Amino acid sequence: xxxxxxxxxxxxxxxxxxxxxxxxxxxxxxxxxxxxxxxxxxxxxxxxxxxxxxxxxxxxxxxxxxxxxxxxxxxxxxxxxxxxxxxxxxxxxxxxxxxxxxxxxxxxxxxxxxxxxxxxxxxxxxxxxxxxxxxxxxxxxxxxxxxxxxxxxxxxxxxxxxxxxxxxxxxxxxxxxxxxxxxxxxxxxxxxxxxxxxxxxxxxxxxxxxxxxxxxxxxxxxxxxxxxxxxxxxxxxxxxxxxxxxxxxxxxxxxxxxxxxxxxxxxxxxxxxxxxxxxxxxxxxxxxxxxxxxxxxxxxxxxxxxxxxxxxxxxxxxxxxxxxxxxxxxxxxxxxxxxx
Numbered sequence: 001x002x003x004x005x006x007x008x009x010x011x012x013x014x015x016x017x018x019x020x021x022x023x024x025x026x027x028x029x030x031x032x033x034x035x036x037x038x039x040x041x042x043x044x045x046x047x048x049x050x051x052x053x054x055x056x057x058x059x060x061x062x063x064x065x066x067x068x069x070x071x072x073x074x075x076x077x078x079x080x081x082x083x084x085x086x087x088x089x090x091x092x093x094x095x096x097x098x099x100x101x102x103x104x105x106x107x108x109x110x111x112x113x114x115x116x117x118x119x120x121x122x123x124x125x126x127x128x129x130x131x132x133x134x135x136x137x138x139x140x141x142x143x144x145x146x147x148x149x150x151x152x153x154x155x156x157x158x159x160x161x162x163x164x165x166x167x168x169x170x171x172x173x174x175x176x177x178x179x180x181x182x183x184x185x186x187x188x189x190x191x192x193x194x195x196x197x198x199x200x201x202x203x204x205x206x207x208x209x210x211x212x213x214x215x216x217x218x219x220x221x222x223x224x225x226x227x228x229x230x231x232x233x234x235x236x237x238x239x240x241x242x243x244x245x246x247x248x249x250x251x252x253x254x255x256x257x258x259x260x261x262x263x264x265x266x267x268x269x270x271x272x273x274x275x276x277x278x279x280x281x282x283x284x285x286x287x288x289x290x291x292x293x294x295x296x297x298x299x300x301x302x303x304x305x306x307x308x309x310x311x312x313x314x315x316x317x318x319x320x321x322x323x324x325x326x327x328x329x330x331x332x333x334x335x336x337x338x339x340x
Contacts, residue, residue: 258315
């Protein structure tokens with residue numbers, strides 16, 4: 001009896017293609033950082049101005065950003081169907097730090113969190129679909145930001161600058177996200193309409209050999225996977241996902257207040273939406289460079305001075321991007337000690 005084994009030649013070709021793909025991705029990432037270097041330098045060279053920030057607003061920014069992480073932990077805990085908060089929070093912080101260090105590191109971060117949760121005693125068959133469901137819900141929330149925020153932005157254009165107006169606009173946006181999410185979870189028809197609309201737009205505007213089809217079915221299947229992941233607690237999961245975005249937006253508002261800027265809340269919301277989309281670009285870790293350039297430009301359009309926009313952007317990225325990296329390292333060390 002003969003045994004069929006994998007020949008060395010196909011395996012070597014697969015390895016070469018994999019190395020070539022990683023090398024090309026790294027070169028594209030370096031090229032992107034090089035092109036975005038002027039914007040990064042403009043932001044980072046304003047680091048001395050951080051000492052002139054209003055300390056009370058810096059504390060507010062740190063507080064609401066920390067609460068946004070708590071919302072993610074609660075979302076993951078719901079999907080994992082566990083009452084244990086420590087392994088969920090520690091593993092999420094560690095995975096988040098890895099994702100912000102490695103370009104396109106979402107897969108590596110997911111694998112690290114999977115291993116940590118498995119080591120903490122959670123069943124492996126539950127971890128993978130739970131983390132996938134959380135990623136889909138957060139990803140869908142970010143993709144829905146431009147569409148859902150457009151009415152609020154248009155309606156909020158004439159609103160006078162002010163902290164209360166910014167908070168009220170954020171709360172209104174929060175309600176819109178909850179309403180849209182509940183509609184999608186309960187009924188199929190909205191997803192079918194959205195899928196058909198996107199199909200029509202793609203097929204009429206982009207030349208392709210094969211037309212896009214069955215997109216609505218794909219959306220319904222993804223929604224059903226979320227139903228299975230969160231079960232009866234999908235309302236709490238939706239609340240946590242929406243709360244994460246709103247708290248992150250309020251951190252940006254607090255950073256603007258820390259530099260003494262008071263722009264139109266609707267334009268700040270537009271800047272935040274743009275920064276959220278740019279942060280999804282996988283060419284650099286966490287959209288590094290893309291977010292700085294886009295957010296600084298959008299804040300300038302919102303009426304913030306160029307220098308103040310750079311300082312506010314640096315403060316916001318320090319709170320939301322840079323500080324969670326060492327926090328993730330500390331969390332990983334605590335996890336290794338706690339779950340030896």
